[in-house]
Amino acid sequence: MIDCPRVTRSAPAKSLGLLLLCLLPVTLLADPAAVPTQRQLELFSSNCVQCHARPGIGAPLMGNAGDWKSRQAQGEEVMLVNVVEGIRGMPPLGYCSACNEDDFRVLIRLLLPATEQQP
Numbered sequence: 472m473i474d475c476p477r478v479t480r481s482a483p484a485k486s487l488g489l490l491l492l493c494l495l496p497v498t499l500l501a502d503p504a505a506v507p508t509q510r511q512l513e514l515f516s517s518n519c520v521q522c523h524a525r526p527g528i529g530a531p532l533m534g535n536a537g538d539w540k541s542r543q544a545q546g547e548e549v550m551l552v553n554v555v556e557g558i559r560g561m562p563p564l565g566y567c568s569a570c571n572e573d574d575f576r577v578l579i580r581l582l583l584p585a586t587e588q589q590p
């Protein structure tokens with residue numbers, strides 16, 4: 472019978488635990504939806520901006536706090552459903568058939584006015 476030395480058994484387990492402990496804050500803090508990727512910026516400019524940067528067609532304008540106030544009050548989940556299903560002049564998926572749910576969350580945030588950081 473082969474006797475496994477105890478050191479080699481416990482050492483890797485210990486360092487794995489340490490590694491997980493170090494990675495935990497990183498995974499908690501890093502919100503993958505917070506920063507748009509190059510691909511998402513392209514989806515944004517080719518699908519959303521054409522309407523949301525054009526005044527007079529009923530689309531809430533990009534970054535315009537007044538246009539977005541009541542919509543933001545509904546919450547992101549409601550806006551997401553309205554984007555996916557379409558609502559009045561807003562076409563289903565905003566014409567972006569290549570967008571997934573994460574993309575839509577990022578794209579919606581790009582349209583919203585910048586939020587002031589509370590002290």
Ligand code: HEC
Binds near residue numbers: 520551554
């Ligand atoms: C054909 C023009 C058009 C395109 C393309 C378009 N939108 Fe819209 N969008 C609108 C209009 C018009 C409204 C206002 C609808 C209303 O409430 O009457 C709107 C509303 C919205 C709203 C608010 C929904 C709510 O709950 O009130 C969001 C969020 C939104 N669009 C996101 C997007 C995103 C993200 C894209 C790109 C993927 C996009 N739109 C592409 C025209 C467009």
